[in-house]
Amino acid sequence: MTRLRISHHPSLILLATFFCCLSGTTFLPAQTIVLNELLASNQAVILDEDGEASDWLELYNAGTAPVNLSGYTITDKAEEPAQWVFPEVTLAPASYLLVWASGKDRPDPAHLHTNFKLGGSGEFLGLFDPAGVVVDSLTFGAQTTDVSYGRLPDGSATFVFMQTPTPAAANRGDTPPETNLTFSQPQGVYQGSVTVALSTNHPTGEIRYTLTGDEPTAQTSRYTQPLTFTRTTVLRARVFAGGEAQTRIISGTYILNDRPNLPIIVVATAPANLWDAEIGIYVNPQGEGDAWERPVDVALIENGVTQFAAPAGIRIHGNSSRVDAKKSLRLYFRSDYGQSTLDYRVFPQKPIDKFKRLVLYAPSGDQATGSGTFTMVNDALTHSLWHEVGGAISAFRPAALYLNHEYWGVYWIRERIDDEYIESNYGITDMDLHRSQWGSQWGTSEPELREGDAVFWDETFAFFEQNDLRVPANYERVKSRYADLENFTDYHIMNIFGANWDWPHNNLDRCHDRAGDPRWFWIMWDTGAAWRHASPDHPTLAWATRDQVRTDIKFNDDESLLWSTLMLRRLLANGEYRRYFINRFADLINTTLASRNVESHLNRLVALIAPEMERELTRWGSEDHSVWERNLNAVRNFIHERPAYQREQLMQKFGLSGMATVSILPAEGEGQVTLNTITPVDLPWQGEYFRGIPLTVKATPSPGYAFERWSDASLPAKAEISLTLNRDLALQAIFSTETDTFFISELRIGPVTANAATIVWRTNKAAQTQIEYGTTAAYGQQTPWTSTFLTRHEITLSGLTPDTRYHFRVRNRDREGNEVNSADSVFTTLAFTPVRVAARVEIDPHNEWEFFTCRVFNLSEVARLTQVEIAGQDESAFDLFRNGNSFTVTPDVEENNDNVTSQAVTLTFAGGGLAPGASDSNGEDNDLDWLTRRVQITVHFDDGNVLSGEAMNEGDTDDGNPDLWAVDLSLNGVPEVKRGETSVAASSALPRAFALAPNYPNPFNSGTLWPLDLPENGLLRAVIYNLQGQRVAELSDQRWQAGRHTLRWEGKDSAGRTVSSGIYLLRLFFEGESGSRQVVTRRLVFLR
Incomplete structure (x- = not known):
């Protein structure tokens, strides 16, 4: 439990000292009045006369004479001592006075209510006499719900937590122990059943629990043995001793035999808070304000891990949408619930990691329950485009919501537009x-x-x-x-x-x-x-x-x-x-609103929720x-x-007369062209503009260059011009170098791997170059000076240490011996990642058996494949290569968006080819199974590593085409590889971690494969979707054994029909026997 720091406010100490010296009095009778006890997070201890669980504080008269408190003040703002004034009320010796810190501002002596509330996360509290002299003050820290904080014994200087609060009565010394309550299985998604054991370190504590969402009390079910769930259940538990709670409520939602395809938001609360005819917010949706806020436990589960779990308040959100069956909800994080903020970076679009409010948004008018034209992405689409131009958006991400044990569909987690939003996004605190x-x-x-x-x-x-x-x-x-x-x-x-x-x-x-x-x-x-x-x-x-x-x-x-x-x-x-x-x-x-760009934004949003939409539509009766x-x-x-x-x-x-096309061509020299408010980067570029409306065009040279003119001689030779279109126009800026200046431009850090980094830059004059680098700004290492004079420079630093921050600068020397150096720059090498390659082996697909193709795919995220060597594993059996035992190829490298680098070599057999059914020197059939068992492949990477392995056929991969086999070399031996040496990985070793490599080939037209590492046995579900969210094919929905596998798809739908060309998504879910879960999405391109 958090320990509180008690301190007297320095300014109040000085103020009190001043008044004591001024009066010549050391102690005043009023100084026998102390702040004796407070409860800043009251839920169930005591109710005020309105039946509400308001915060409260207690004064105690430790003296021997009564004290009239009329004119005394109490405050939670040190700079405002007279925040709330006591009426005519007298506190007798050894007596207590209960004061509600409710914010209701009532001076009735029978029911005193201040005009402020107490902060459950901690704050200042001060008591002053009528002259403004401090009588007592303290600063308390974070509080626990229904656990008070006060002096023990009454009036003493010692403060403790009290598990049993004592409003208007003597404080009791029952400081709670540091008690914990743990669940043996984390909340999340399970198949079949899950058994959960509960435990506590309290020596005499009893665990009480509920399975309905209700808050556990000392009278609810007592835990005696592990609980087994076979359907979705919300488990809420708390430790009690002597009838008193020793912990806060711990909640866990166990989702059984259900497969959400989005991050999951679970909300646990007493069902009455939602459904009761009198107090339920869901059946009284027009209720607003504090009176219609109910306590919940909320958690976000992503990739099988609870990312955050926090107590909160919940309300219905929205206006006209409140009448919809599927309603938007609003979460409040308050000290009253035990946590004043949610400390978690919820949205990838923003670095904000503290929230007081969030909205669970069921798009108003854009969902199955509210509109026949729903898409559930329209609002997010506008925000995504608005964000692209720098507009103020409510950040968003989708989730699958569970209210207690019930699946409630697809929601968008959103920032709420309020004062907290403005402060966290813009730093503005005083606003309209x-x-x-x-x-x-x-x-x-x-x-x-x-x-x-x-x-x-x-x-x-x-x-x-x-x-x-x-x-x-x-x-x-x-x-x-x-x-x-x-x-x-x-x-x-x-x-x-x-x-x-x-x-x-x-x-x-x-x-x-x-x-x-x-x-x-x-x-x-x-x-x-x-x-x-x-x-x-x-x-x-x-x-x-x-x-x-x-x-x-x-x-x-x-x-x-x-x-x-x-x-x-x-x-x-x-x-x-x-x-x-x-x-x-x-x-x-x-630009932003161009059809291609808008559709790209739309497709990204659709891809987020598409895997979950079938469940959403089923849930809401479509x-x-x-x-x-x-x-x-x-x-x-x-x-x-x-x-x-x-x-x-x-x-x-x-009243405009028509359109004209404006083209911006790549400049001569270095610089850029701005048209009105945009600066196109991908050149050449075209746009449509209105005739008769003046355009502003500005040419901006890069450092070391000067604007010379426009290529169109009819345009003024000025860098900034105004044009009124009456025809199509092509703009090309001409920049020339400033010959008296030697400078560096376009310095950038190219590919960075675990062991290497490439630095690229330009100089305006031809120069020799060198890079100084090291782990500090003192460098200590350098590359040799280049021998040639160039204006474009590229140097790769190799032999670097993985996961290490490096400093560097580039040095340049022109033909006259002038030097110019860059400022210090930094990069960090990638953490060491095991390299994996795969091979695809083909025999002449036209059945002429005249050539053999081996294509090697690099599945590493950090190292580039630079060279491939292929050899017959048993050269006496079959000589693949006439001029030696191996063949080395360094062809052009093909790349795609998934970082799969492929190299291929086609080998033509001499002497009439390889005939089906022929025998080799050992009497074995010359079929492809024989060949793939005997092909040795060695790969070289740009970081200096060399790996070698035998292409093994790991089971029947024949897809009906006898001319094509695919094999996974599974070279995961990199941790044991030393630079320049060769290591053969043991293909039988179990993977140490789950991994799904990008598919290869990609794009494809006959079949594609994903190398898959499973470190344990488990359920594997793999489904192909199109970008419209339709389920195209199911590749797996069964248990797989631990090991290295290959998942494949031939481009056919569930009915066996070849699909249309386009972009598709693989959505893979794996749940291991240990309870670990992985959800991965991969993009692939099919070309017919």
Whole structure:
């Protein structure tokens, strides 16, 4: 248990000393009053007169005379001593006074309530007399639910934890032991059954437990023997002694005979908290606020490991979606529950690792229970694109939710947009945070106040209402004081392009920093109505800029909603902003909102949830599981058709004459070209822009270069120009070197392995080069000076130590002897990873038996394959190679996205080929089985390692094509390999860890294989999905033995039909006998 540090606040000690000296008195009668006991996390100890478990504190009069506390104050803020004032109340000698720290601010002597609450994670607490002199103070640390903290004995200087709190009574010395409670099996997914044993170190403690989600009490079932579960069960347990709890509640959810394909969120709570007609939040979804928050234990399970587990509060989240069968939920982490924050990095998009609130989001209007056009990814798609342009998003990741023992479907874990979000994302603590949404402020510009007030918003809106923004001074004031126009513009473009018709009058969030940059910035939230609720030609631009009711666009439009378009309308009246808006829209349609890019974002999101969607649809009663795929295809259709419609609507809105193509070509020399707001990197590049709208083009030279001119002689020879298009245009910048400067550019660290690193850079003058490197900035090692003078340089440092940080700098010397050196840079070598290779062996597929092909695939993540040697294992039996016992090949290297490097050599047999059925010198048939047993393959890696092994056929891998076999060399002997030596791995050794290598070949058209290492026996489930989330084929759903295996797929669906060309996903789940679990997804490309 955490021990608390007690300290008196230094400023209060000085203040008290000053007043004592001033009065000439050493002790005052009031100083017999002490803070005697407190409970900062009260759940079940005592209830106030409202029936609520409020925090409380206790005063004790340790003197011999009564003390009138009228005018005394108590505070949890050292800088505000008079935070709460005592009424007329007298505390008799050796007596106790209970004060509720509830925040209710009631001066009734019979039921005293302060205007603050106690912080369960610890804080300051001080008591002052009417003159402001400190009477008693302390700083306490983190507290445990229903365990009080106080003086023992009463009035003494010693503080202890008390398992049995004693409000308004003498403190008792029953400090709890450091008791633990452990479960023998971690919560998670199991097949068949699981047996869980419970244990505690308390010498006399009894373990009480429940299997219903209810909180265990001293009266619930007593644990006497291990518990075996054959169906999904939530186990909650607690240790009791003498009827008193000795530990907090420990919860574990055991998911049996179910296979979630996402990270899992489990919520354990008393069923009444959800389903009771009087107090259940799920059956009373309109209940809001503290009164409708219920205690839970929540955990995230990923890859078989509990990533976090914490006590929390839960509420229903949302507005109109509260009536849906599948509701969004909100989690609160509070000291009241024993943990004031969730300390875990939940979202990969952000480095934030502390959260006070999270949302479990069932996309509003975009799920099977709420819409026939659901996809469950529309809101995440908008956020993903908004994030790409630097917008303020609510981070997201999907999970499979279990409420107690029930599977509840696919949810998105999200940040909640509130003051904590603003502080953690932007560091702003003094803010106005507003939301406009369906509710009490519906139909007015008055926002729902999440934080702060509406004073500055009223000023902002009034300025837009009352001022003509065509006046330059007014427009400048908007830019400098009222709106971050880059953010504002992108926010509107994203919603307009996505056809979000449930906006801007609804789901509009904005924030203003009251102590810094005053300009409002807009935050994306709840865009589930985008992308598929409307057709690709939806006039969202007209909707977002209307100045009159447009029931032709939305049937229930109303004049009271027109406030929401005022800011954009007024801004578009300004010519400078209008040009910016049009060009920024064009920039984004050519980049972030280009069909190819949007579909790529969509596919990534779909791939996240696709493996789980079949279970989601089954859970929520969808009879037609293909509806999700049809809805996604409708989104894809929208994505591809929307750009043309959007450009047409922009031309109609602003009276534009048409489009022209702008091309940016690779520059001569070193530099880049910026067009309006974008700087294309992959050149050549093309985009569509509006004729008649001036474009801004800027050429920026790299260091050591200067802009010379544009290749188009009709353009001004200036680095920054303004162009008005009346035709297609190609832009190429010409940069020349500044000859009096010798400099380095484009320094980068290339491939890094466990033993090597490649450094690449350029110099503007031809130079000889050298690298100094070492484990400190003093270096100590160097490469030889190169002998040739070049402008592009590449040096590989070899012989490095794995998992080690190295410093380096590059030295350069031109023909005149001038030197220029880089600044110190660093890289870290990769940890040592066993190398693995595999081979694919073919005999002439045309059955002419005239050549033999051996293709070697490098499955290492850290080392590149540089050379392959192939030899007949028994040269007397069959001489594969006429000119010696081995053949060495160093062909071009082929690579794909999964880091599989392949090399191949084709060997042609002399003397008429190898005939089927012929015999070798030992009388054995010349068939491929004979050949693969006798092929010795040696591979060389760029880090100097050399491995060798015999190509073994590990079982029948014949796929019906007699001309193709695949064998896995399983060379895992790298830890024993010394540089430059050869080691033959023992193929019979069991793998030390689970590993699924990338498939090879990839892309493929007849068959592909995944080398698979299983360190133990276990259940292996492997399923192929397409990018639409459809299950294509099941490769395995059975127990496998430990060892090295090969998983294969021939590109056929479950009915044996060859699938279409495209990208597919392998989703593999493995559960070992030890309870370990692995979930892996691999991407593969099939080409017919």
